[in-house]
Amino acid sequence: MLPYPLLSASLVIMWLALNGFTLGHLILGCIVSVFASWGMAALRPVKPHLPKWYLLPKLIGIVLYDILRSNLAVASILITGGRRKHKSGFITVPLDLENPTALAVLAVVITSTPGTAWLEYNSLSKTVLIHVLDLVDEAEWQVLIKTRYEALLMEIFK
């Protein structure tokens, strides 16, 4: 009946938080969460194994700070517009990460950071194609992504 009890419980709580607590919404939320968890089960997701989940806040902190910084950087590029010439380009970054959940998290991180966009991941050559708005040095970006995010993700999802 409930393949993902934690997911169902959080869905019910979310439903009640968004709609206000009434008996009607409790029943409706329960129905929604049951069907949603069946849908989730049909996808057969790989259960992520997080032995070092306590490093997640550190990752979130780093990412929020980086997003703030690159927001300012991209905003200044857009405001100065044509005056300061920026050069955009594609970079290919080889990755050691293989866990699909960790790759998804990395894709969210790279995409949410303005100025970098995750375009496509090649699981055979284990490389990812990223487009960078203000590309100065390709090697610098590769080192940044590998040391700042990938190393931490490898540790979290080991």
Next chain:
Amino acid sequence: MSVIEHADDLPAWAALAVSFFLVVGAGLTLIGTIGFARLPSFYERIHAPTLGTSWGTGGIVMASMIFFTVLATRPVVHEILIGIFVTVTTPVTLMLLARAALHRDRAEGNPEVPAEAPLTREAEGQPAAGE
């Protein structure tokens, strides 16, 4: 009885903080949309709206959290959920659009787009030892 009628009860420091975050969030979103209209190529344009989906949303969400926390009208769950959902769903659309563009550019033989990575393992890429 609407919440806005109680906006007078908001202390000055909270009003300042709320306005600051609102202006920052709205400003970043505006800059993003201007960049979206002005940047020359497709791949550059996909960067501009991410200003709105990151701290553009973040600023407005923060302002809303401060406003409703100080007025103590309801718990601040909505804003956190909005932030999470916007962040998690943006890459899906972005990747769909970008990969469609990549596919078309490659099919047209556009020289500015890198070729598709080879489908076989490259000679220099050693088979991983742990496999």
